[in-house]
Amino acid sequence: MxxxxxxxxxxxxxxxxxxxxxxxxxxxxVGVGNIWEEEYTAADGSQKTGLTAGLWFFVRDRPELNQxxxxxxxxxxxxxxxxxxxxxxxxxxxxLLVLAxxxx
Numbered sequence: 001m002x003x004x005x006x007x008x009x010x011x012x013x014x015x016x017x018x019x020x021x022x023x024x025x026x027x028x029x030v031g032v033g034n035i036w037e038e039e040y041t042a043a044d045g046s047q048k049t050g051l052t053a054g055l056w057f058f059v060r061d062r063p064e065l066n067q068x069x070x071x072x073x074x075x076x077x078x079x080x081x082x083x084x085x086x087x088x089x090x091x092x093x094x095x096l097l098v099l100a101x102x103x104x
Contacts, residue, residue: 009081013096016030016034016093016096019091028059028060032094034050034054035051035093037050042072043074048072050089051072051075051089051090054058062080082098
């Protein structure tokens with residue numbers, strides 16, 4: 001899997017199938033699993049019911065950044081130099097918009 005371009009403000013879209021993982025650059029791996037329907041709080045504060053998923057983040061040489069979280073559509077996470085937006089969740093996996101952030 002190639003690294004998204006830094007000049008793409010929305011990020012490149014990637015689909016990660018349930019129970020698999022994807023590699024971004026040489027730093028970040030993202031795993032997907034545990035997809036089910038549940039209630040969640042959307043970014044605007046409203047309560048919604050829909051598919052959510054577990055994402056596992058593994059950061060090379062930075063184990064303190066490794067984490068697991070439940071996510072829902074439109075949720076954003078920044079980790080290891082990437083901004084990740086959950087574009088869509090379906091029964092087969094998760095579509096992510098992945099944007100490489102400029103180095104500080």
